[in-house]
Amino acid sequence: MKQKIQIGLCGLGTVGSGVVRILQDHQEQIRYKLGCEVEVAKVLVKNKEKKREYIKDASILTMEASDITDNPDIDIVVEVMGGMEDTYQLMERSIRNRKHIVTANKDLMAEHGDKLFALSQEYDTDIYYEASVAGGIPILRSLSDGLASDKIEKVMGIVNGTTNFILTKMTDENLSFETVLKEAQALGFAEADPTSDVEGLDAARKMTLLANLAFKMPVAYSDVQVAGITSVSQEDIEFAGKLGYIVKLIGIAAIDDGKVEVSVEPTLLPEAHPLAQVKNEFNAVYVYGHAVGETMFYGPGAGGLPTATAVVSDLMEVIKNIRLGVSGKAYVQPQYKTALKDNTEKHAKYFIRVEAEDQTGAFHAVTNVFAGQDVSFAKILQLPHSKSKTAEVVMVTHKHSKQQIENSIQQLEQLSVVKRVISCYRVDGED
Ligand SMILES: NC(=O)C1=CN([C@@H]2O[C@H](COP(=O)(O)OP(=O)(O)OC[C@H]3O[C@@H](n4cnc5c(N)ncnc54)[C@H](OP(=O)(O)O)[C@@H]3O)[C@@H](O)[C@H]2O)C=CC1
Numbered sequence: 001m002k003q004k005i006q007i008g009l010c011g012l013g014t015v016g017s018g019v020v021r022i023l024q025d026h027q028e029q030i031r032y033k034l035g036c037e038v039e040v041a042k043v044l045v046k047n048k049e050k051k052r053e054y055i056k057d058a059s060i061l062t063m064e065a066s067d068i069t070d071n072p073d074i075d076i077v078v079e080v081m082g083g084m085e086d087t088y089q090l091m092e093r094s095i096r097n098r099k100h101i102v103t104a105n106k107d108l109m110a111e112h113g114d115k116l117f118a119l120s121q122e123y124d125t126d127i128y129y130e131a132s133v134a135g136g137i138p139i140l141r142s143l144s145d146g147l148a149s150d151k152i153e154k155v156m157g158i159v160n161g162t163t164n165f166i167l168t169k170m171t172d173e174n175l176s177f178e179t180v181l182k183e184a185q186a187l188g189f190a191e192a193d194p195t196s197d198v199e200g201l202d203a204a205r206k207m208t209l210l211a212n213l214a215f216k217m218p219v220a221y222s223d224v225q226v227a228g229i230t231s232v233s234q235e236d237i238e239f240a241g242k243l244g245y246i247v248k249l250i251g252i253a254a255i256d257d258g259k260v261e262v263s264v265e266p267t268l269l270p271e272a273h274p275l276a277q278v279k280n281e282f283n284a285v286y287v288y289g290h291a292v293g294e295t296m297f298y299g300p301g302a303g304g305l306p307t308a309t310a311v312v313s314d315l316m317e318v319i320k321n322i323r324l325g326v327s328g329k330a331y332v333q334p335q336y337k338t339a340l341k342d343n344t345e346k347h348a349k350y351f352i353r354v355e356a357e358d359q360t361g362a363f364h365a366v367t368n369v370f371a372g373q374d375v376s377f378a379k380i381l382q383l384p385h386s387k388s389k390t391a392e393v394v395m396v397t398h399k400h401s402k403q404q405i406e407n408s409i410q411q412l413e414q415l416s417v418v419k420r421v422i423s424c425y426r427v428d429g430e431d
């Protein structure tokens, strides 16, 4: 039985530095729980000359991936460098050399996880990826272990810290999108390319991983309907506030009669809803189980140390499996065939803003379009448009299919009295 487990750490940035810090600061507790030493034998970086705060022996730094993937002394590869193709090759080579993987790379796991899991099964190795979803919140472990006995019906939440940070500051401090995005990047929350955050792609990859785990069904990243927050304006936030709502980027994965829908989009939540009160880079995930009912998981979704706690906890799990001789046994194959809802089977309430001519019959023409699609309203108000001589009609519909709403929007845009459909966002968290 090995008394020292050697780690190859790929990446020493926001998360990688956090991993080194936790392994140093918590070494005694980790050694006690595992019954062995854990040593970072090699660290892969892009630029060896960069100053490193937590590395005592610079000789462990390398710019050659093969110093890790082909190193016979390294048992576990911790991948916290991001990237896709090159990183996939690195992980593939490591698995073929019978090394276990711990990763925070939700892009890679959402798009290529099926291939990596198949390979890890072939070589009896583990792949753990808790840090990929909701940062430090142990949501994947809760779904696969804590709620293993239940039938999960819905997973809904805030799973991107950067966009939640932006929407919080836009709402509470009236700051601009651009200003707050820069602050999120400076704090290390955002992806290398923050488009992934603000266009909802990061959240969509995380919802893909959550849906696969929750519904035991292969759901592809391409199956997720995605909209980001770049279209959300201060006026949207203000109008939502007038109607008692807060705007959040919400991921939803739900299953009904064996069919699944997965989406990420700006969503209006009642101010009193717990998710509406999740601020800054924090994440929160509701999990609805058939037997357990409603559960909620809350914590930091981004940031070096919080994310690194998930990475190191996975590392400890892999080491426990090595010492128990059960490596490669954690992964469970999908149980059900993929079955997705179409737009006539997805139902929600919608918040819609329309700019129309301020003239007799315009309001009637607008509401007539919805009547034609059998869409009714829970709330509706008409105000003079803030910047022009037109009128603004703001509506919250009752629960209708996405198809009915899309048909209505399409017809509105054909009306001569409608200048433009300003915005259309889902409303959730209320009957
Ligand atoms: N930041 C966060 O809050 C969270 C991040 N993640 C995920 O964790 C991963 C890392 O994120 P983060 O730490 O923020 O990223 P950073 O950009 O802060 O760090 C990336 C690290 O990887 C190294 N690196 C990048 N590309 C290469 C390469 N081709 N070869 C060698 N080294 C490379 C960099 O080297 P060098 O230091 O020399 O530049 C750097 O040390 C990503 O997959 C991200 O999605 C997941 C959850 C939360």
Ligand SMILES: N[C@@H](CC=O)C(=O)O
Binding pocket: 132, 134, 135, 159, 160, 161, 162, 163, 189, 190, 191, 197, 202, 301, 302, 303
């Ligand atoms: N950029 C991501 C980092 C964690 O996954 C986020 O903002 O949530």
Ligand code: NA
Binding pocket: 130, 131, 132, 133, 134, 135, 136, 137, 138, 139, 140, 310
């Ligand atoms: Na997590």
